Amino acid sequence: MEHQNSVIKVENISKTYGAGESAVMAVKEASFEIFKGETVALLGPSGSGKTTLITMIGCITEPTGGKLFLDGKIIYDDGWKIHDTRQLRREKIGFIFQSHNLIPFLNVEENVTLVPIMNGLSDEVAKTKAKELLDYLGVGDKLNVKPSQLSGGQSQRVAIARSLANNPKIILADEPTAALDGERALSVMQLLKKLAKEQDVAIVVVTHDDRMIPLFDKIIRVNDGYITKE
Amino acid sequence: MINLAQKDIAHSLGKFLTTATGVGMLLGVVLIMIGVYRGLVDDASILLKDTRADLWIVQQDTLGPFAESSRIHEDIKHQIKLFKGVKDVSAVTFQSLQLYRNALPIRVFAIGYDIGSFYTPHLLAEGRSIIASHFEIVVDAKTGFKLGERITIGRDIFTVVGVTRDAVSSSGDFMVYFSLSDAQKIQFLSSNEQIRNDRARNSDQGATTSTANAIIATLHDGFDPKEVAQEIERWKHIKVFTQSEQLDILTKNLVERSSKQIGLFTFILLLVASVIISLIIYTMTMGKIKEIAILKLIGASNTTIIKMIVQQSVWLGVLAFIAGNIFSHSVVDLFPKRTILITSDALALLVIVILVSIAGSLFGVKSALKVDPASAIGG
Numbered sequence: 221m222e223h224q225n226s227v228i229k230v231e232n233i234s235k236t237y238g239a240g241e242s243a244v245m246a247v248k249e250a251s252f253e254i255f256k257g258e259t260v261a262l263l264g265p266s267g268s269g270k271t272t273l274i275t276m277i278g279c280i281t282e283p284t285g286g287k288l289f290l291d292g293k294i295i296y297d298d299g300w301k302i303h304d305t306r307q308l309r310r311e312k313i314g315f316i317f318q319s320h321n322l323i324p325f326l327n328v329e330e331n332v333t334l335v336p337i338m339n340g341l342s343d344e345v346a347k348t349k350a351k352e353l354l355d356y357l358g359v360g361d362k363l364n365v366k367p368s369q370l371s372g373g374q375s376q377r378v379a380i381a382r383s384l385a386n387n388p389k390i391i392l393a394d395e396p397t398a399a400l401d402g403e404r405a406l407s408v409m410q411l412l413k414k415l416a417k418e419q420d421v422a423i424v425v426v427t428h429d430d431r432m433i434p435l436f437d438k439i440i441r442v443n444d445g446y447i448t449k450e
Numbered sequence: 451m452i453n454l455a456q457k458d459i460a461h462s463l464g465k466f467l468t469t470a471t472g473v474g475m476l477l478g479v480v481l482i483m484i485g486v487y488r489g490l491v492d493d494a495s496i497l498l499k500d501t502r503a504d505l506w507i508v509q510q511d512t513l514g515p516f517a518e519s520s521r522i523h524e525d526i527k528h529q530i531k532l533f534k535g536v537k538d539v540s541a542v543t544f545q546s547l548q549l550y551r552n553a554l555p556i557r558v559f560a561i562g563y564d565i566g567s568f569y570t571p572h573l574l575a576e577g578r579s580i581i582a583s584h585f586e587i588v589v590d591a592k593t594g595f596k597l598g599e600r601i602t603i604g605r606d607i608f609t610v611v612g613v614t615r616d617a618v619s620s621s622g623d624f625m626v627y628f629s630l631s632d633a634q635k636i637q638f639l640s641s642n643e644q645i646r647n648d649r650a651r652n653s654d655q656g657a658t659t660s661t662a663n664a665i666i667a668t669l670h671d672g673f674d675p676k677e678v679a680q681e682i683e684r685w686k687h688i689k690v691f692t693q694s695e696q697l698d699i700l701t702k703n704l705v706e707r708s709s710k711q712i713g714l715f716t717f718i719l720l721l722v723a724s725v726i727i728s729l730i731i732y733t734m735t736m737g738k739i740k741e742i743a744i745l746k747l748i749g750a751s752n753t754t755i756i757k758m759i760v761q762q763s764v765w766l767g768v769l770a771f772i773a774g775n776i777f778s779h780s781v782v783d784l785f786p787k788r789t790i791l792i793t794s795d796a797l798a799l800l801v802i803v804i805l806v807s808i809a810g811s812l813f814g815v816k817s818a819l820k821v822d823p824a825s826a827i828g829g
Contacts, residue, residue, distance in 0.1 A: 249762075271827060275824050275827060276825070278747075280747060280822075280823050280827070281824055281826045306746070306749050306751060307752075308749075308751065309747065309748065309749040310748065310749025310750075311749070313749075315747055315748060315826075317825075317826065317827060321740075321744050321826055323741055323744060323745070324461065324741065325454075325457045325458040325461030325462070325741075326452065326457055327458070330457065331453050334748070335748050335749060336454055336748075337451055337452060338451075338749065338751070338754065343451075366461075382748070394827050398690060398753070
C-alpha cells in the first residue's frame with residue numbers, strides 16, 4: 221500500500237546505457253521515497269548518476285529496470301512505460317535548470333503561461349496566475365521583458381515561476397544555484413524550501429554545493445550509480 | 451494559445467525578413483520566367499490578331515508564312531474577292547529587316563499590306579496609317595524612331611508617319627509597316643548587279659515584285675470561315691486557313707518548343723527554390739534545438755512543435771512570395787522582350803510555394819522530433 225503522502229517512489233530502479241561489453245550502468249537498483257512538501261538534495265560527484273536519476277524521475281529517461289511511482293501512480297514497471305509521460309510532465313512536474321533555460325523568443329509572462337495554457341487553462345486565468353507567481357517571486361514588474369534582458373537571479377526566479385505555474389506535485393531542479401553567487405544561491409534555495417512547504421510540493425534538487433545541505437529535509441547521496449546514504 | 455512561430459519570427463524579424471527577401475528574389479525570377487513565357491505566347495499572336503482577318507490564303511502545301519516560306523501571286527487576291535462571302539482582301543508580305551538608328555542596328559519584322567484595304571495597323575498609337583503608295587513607314591515605338599523621322603532602307607528613304615505600341619512579331623521583333631508595293635520592292639526586287647548576274651546565268655529566281663507571302667481576307671457576317679475556306683480551296687491551287695487554324699499553327703510550331711524550354715527552366719527554378727526553402731527551415735530548426743528540447747521537457751506535445759516549424763516555413767514562403775512579387779514587378783520593365791505578369795500565375799505560384807514550404811519543413815520536423823528532452827538538462 222502506498223503512503224498517502226508519497227509523491228515519488230523509486231523501487232530498485234536501474235539505468236544501463238549501451239549493450240554487451242560496452243554497457244554502462246549509470247544507476248544501480250536505487251530505491252527511495254519522497255513525500256509532499258519535502259525538499260530533497262541529490263548529492264554526488266560529477267558522473268555519479270544523479271542527473272540520470274533525476275531524468276528518470278522526470279520521465280525523460282526510461283529506466284531499464286525497477287519501478288517508478290509518481291503521485292501514487294505507477295509510471296514504469298521493469299522496462300514498461302505505462303503512462304503518457306509528456307502529458308505527465310506537463311501536468312505534474314516542474315523543472316528548474318542550472319542555466320534558467322527560458323524560451324528566448326517569449327517574454328517573461330509568456331514563458332510562465334505557456335504550460336498552463338497547453339494544459340487547457342484560459343489565457344486570462346493563466347496570465348492572472350503568472351502575475352501572482354511573478355509578484356510573489358519579486359519579478360512581477362518584468363512581465364513584458366525578454367529573458368535576455370534579465371539578470372541571472374531574475375531569470376532563475378522566472379524559471380521557478382514557470383515550474384510552479386502548472387501547480388505541480390514535483391519540482392525537479394538541476395543545480396539551480398550553480399550560476400548564482402553565494403548570497404543569491406542561498407536566497408533561491410530558501411525560496412524553494414518556502415514554496416515546498418507552502419504549496420505542498422516535493423522538491424528534488426541536484427547539487428554539488430555542500431553549503432546548502434542544512435536547508436534540505438533529506439539528503440540522498442549518489443556515488444557510482446548507487447545510493448550510498450539516505 | 452501562444453503562437454510560438456509568430457513569437458520566434460518577431461524575435462528575429464530582421465534575419466527572417468532578409469531570408470524571405472533572398473528566397474523572394476528567387477521566386478521573383480520564377481515569376482519573371484512565367485511572364486517571359488506569357489509574353490512569348492502573347493507576342494506570337496499579336497500580329498495575327500492585329501490583321502483581324504478571317505482567312506489566310508497561302509502557297510499550296512505549306513502551312514503559311516508563320517511556319518514556312520510561302521509565296522503566292524498577288525493578283526490572286528482579285529479572284530479571292532469574287533468568292534461568295536468574301537468581304538475584302540489584302541495581299542501581305544512579311545520579312546525580317548535590319549534598320550539602323552544612330553548607326554546602331556535594330557532588328558525589325560516588316561509587314562507590307564494593301565493600303566486602302568481592310569487591313570491597317572490597329573495598334574497605331576500616334577500619327578496615321580500609310581496613305582501614300584511609296585516611302586511611308588509606320589514603326590513601333592520601341593524601335594526608337596519618332597514621327598517624321600526619315601529612314602534609309604536600300605535605295606529609298608522612308609518617312610515615319612505612324613507609331614504603334616506593343617506591335618511585335620512572333621519572334622518578338624518590333625514591327626514596321628510598309629505599303630505592299632514598297633515591301634515587295636524591298637523583299638523581291640534584286641539589285642542591278644544581281645539582275646545582271648542572273649541574266650548571265652540565264653536563271654530566274656521566280657519571285658517578282660508582284661509576289662506576296664499571303665492573302666488575307668475578311669468575310670461578310672453570317673459566313674462560316676471554314677466553309678468559305680473549303681470553297682476557295684476547291685477552285686484554286688492554294689491552301690486556305692481560318693484565323694484560328696493559323697493561330698494553332700503559330701502556337702504549335704513556333705511557341706510550343708520555346709514554352710517547353712521555359713516551362714522546364716521554371717520547373718528547375720522551383721525545384722531549386724524548394725531545396726533552398728527546405729535547407730533554410732532545416733537550419734532554422736537546428737538553431738532552435740535547445741528551445742525544442744526545453745519545450746519537450748516541459749511537456750509540449752509534438753503537435754505544438756510541428757505547428758511551430760510548419761507555420762514558420764509557411765510564413766517564410768508567403769513573405770518570400772510577397773518579396774518575389776515586389777521584385778518581379780520592379781524589374782519587369784527592364785527586360786527587352788515583353789514579360790507579362792498576371793495575377794492567376796502569381797496565385798498558382800503562391801499555392802505551389804505553400805506546398806513546397808510545408809514539404810520543405812518536413813526535414814526540420816523530422817529532426818525536431820528526434821531531439822532528446824534530456825539535452826535541456828545539464829550533467
